[in-house]
Amino acid sequence: MRKLTALLLLGLCALLCAPALSAQAFLNAPLPKVELDGYAQTKAAKFEDYQGRAVLIEFFAHW
Amino acid sequence: MNELQEKYGAKGLSVLAVTSEAKSETEKWVAEKGAHYAYAYDKGGALARYFGVSGIPAAALVNAQGVVVWRGHPGALPSAQIESALVGALSKPLFEWPKSADAARGAFGKRDFAGALAAADKLAPADKEIADAIRGYVDAQIQLAASALEQGNLLLARDLSARLTKELGKHALAARTKELSEQVAKTANAAEIIAAIEAVQKLELGKLKKKKEGEKALDELKRIVKELPDTYAEKVARAKMDDLARILPGLK
Numbered sequence: 001m002r003k004l005t006a007l008l009l010l011g012l013c014a015l016l017c018a019p020a021l022s023a024q025a026f027l028n029a030p031l032p033k034v035e036l037d038g039y040a041q042t043k044a045a046k047f048e049d050y051q052g053r054a055v056l057i058e059f060f061a062h063w
Numbered sequence: 064m065n066e067l068q069e070k071y072g073a074k075g076l077s078v079l080a081v082t083s084e085a086k087s088e089t090e091k092w093v094a095e096k097g098a099h100y101a102y103a104y105d106k107g108g109a110l111a112r113y114f115g116v117s118g119i120p121a122a123a124l125v126n127a128q129g130v131v132v133w134r135g136h137p138g139a140l141p142s143a144q145i146e147s148a149l150v151g152a153l154s155k156p157l158f159e160w161p162k163s164a165d166a167a168r169g170a171f172g173k174r175d176f177a178g179a180l181a182a183a184d185k186l187a188p189a190d191k192e193i194a195d196a197i198r199g200y201v202d203a204q205i206q207l208a209a210s211a212l213e214q215g216n217l218l219l220a221r222d223l224s225a226r227l228t229k230e231l232g233k234h235a236l237a238a239r240t241k242e243l244s245e246q247v248a249k250t251a252n253a254a255e256i257i258a259a260i261e262a263v264q265k266l267e268l269g270k271l272k273k274k275k276e277g278e279k280a281l282d283e284l285k286r287i288v289k290e291l292p293d294t295y296a297e298k299v300a301r302a303k304m305d306d307l308a309r310i311l312p313g314l315k
Contacts, residue, residue, distance in 0.1 A: 026114060026123075026131045028264060034110060038086060040093075042079075042101030043158040051172050052153035052200050053077045054145070055125045056067060058137055059116050060080050060102070062092035 065100055071145055075127055075152020077101070083108040127152035128204065128223075151203025153196050164193045176201050177232035201236065208243050215295030218260040221247045252291060259287045259296035263303050271307075274314040281307055 034047035044050060068078040080102035082089055093102070105111055114123050114134055122137040126148035133144050157168050164186060170178030180201060183194040208223035224243040231237035247253060262283065271277045284307065287300040 027134065029131060030129050031125050031131050032113075036081060036103035036105055036110065038104040040090075040102050041099055044077075044079075044101065044156065045158070048172050049156065049158045050077050050079070051129070051157060051174065052075075052127060052196075053156050054071075054075050054127045054148040054152050056076060056078045056122055056137075056140070056145075057110070057114075057125065058078065058080045058122045059105075059111055059114075059119050060082050061084055061119050062082075062088055 065098075067145070068100060071149065073154055075149045075154055076145060077156055079103060081105045081110060083111060124148055126150070127200070128207070150207065151200050153200060155192070155196065160193055161190065163187060164190055167193060167197060171197060171200075174230050175232070176204075176227070176230045177234040177237075180234055180236070201231075205236065205239055205243075208240065212243055212246055215256070215298075216260065217247050217250060217253055217295065218257045218264075221257060252294070256291055256294050256296045259291055259294075260299060263287065263296065263299045266303060268303070268306055268310055271310070271314060274311070277307060277311045277314045281311070 036047060039045055065078075067076065078100055080098075080100050081104075082102065083105045086104065089102070089104075111121075114121070120137050122135065122140065123131055124133040124140065124144060126132045127150060132148055133140065157172055160168050164182075167179050167182035167186065170176075170182055179197050183197040186194045204223065204227055208220055208227060211217075211223060212220035220243060224240045224247065227240040228237050228244060231240060250256070266280055266283075268280075271280060281304065284300045284304045288297050288304070291297050291300075
């Protein structure tokens with residue numbers, strides 16, 4: 001039982017800890033397919049429409 | 064955001080704001096604030112997670128080749144970083160190309176450069192600007208691969224050339240990118256140099272917690288410097304060693 005708990009914990013950590021460990025892995029790598037929707041105030045309708053442009057992605061929130 | 068768009072828009076930069084919040088809240092806020100930048104919804108926050116965004120504001124810069132080159136606080140984005148991301152960028156985004164350039168747009172959007180260049184040749188004189196942008200973009204890509212090779216950055220030269228060869232398909236320019244790939248392969252110690260550059264790039268000093276880890280990393284960098292003198296790998300390893308020397312005394 002203890003072994004099972006340990007295994008479960010390990011699995012959970014692999015799921016939760018992995019993104020934190022690879023936080024900078026996206027640098028100098030091609031951006032994988034981006035799925036965004038509801039494009040507004042632009043004629044772009046999907047991220048591929050920016051092909052050939054440099055894109056500054058800014059995360060924002062209204063609060 | 065608006066300022067950067069105005070300053071660099073015509074040079075090839077698009078600013079895209081992204082939120083994971085609800086549409087109703089966002090629309091109200093955008094209207095109240097009078098913001099006029101492009102934005103889109105990151106439902107569920109997948110993109111924010113990809114970039115490890117834990118606080119707002121945060122931003123990421125993707126260069127004209129689709130490679131992520133920077134991530135940080137938007138106020139701390141160096142203009143030199145923007146300038147280098149713009150190399151070869153389209154002065155007009157695809158969605159602003161005229162309808163007469165539909166075929167070129169379709170091919171370019173998929174990075175089918177053989178198709179885009181063929182479509183460019185068929186464009187009417189009125190669309191010369193578009194045809195030139197397509198040729199200019201492809202030329203800049205090839206130039207980037209060639210200068211990476213010149214600088215000895217075999218990793219980048221290898222990856223760019225291979226990708227371009229695929230994207231250029233049967234176009235005559237593919238001969239040039241194939242030649243670049245061959246030159247990379249023919250360079251002495253190519254495999255070792257590529258592996259070393261990759262290892263140095265992957266070494267994230269911010270992750271080092273213990274002195275032991277720092278010392279191990281230093282040994283690895285020293286090995287690269289010793290085994291691959293006068294190569295790009297030596298150059299990047301030395302630069303990393305300098306950074307490491309600054310943080311090493313602080314590790315326990």
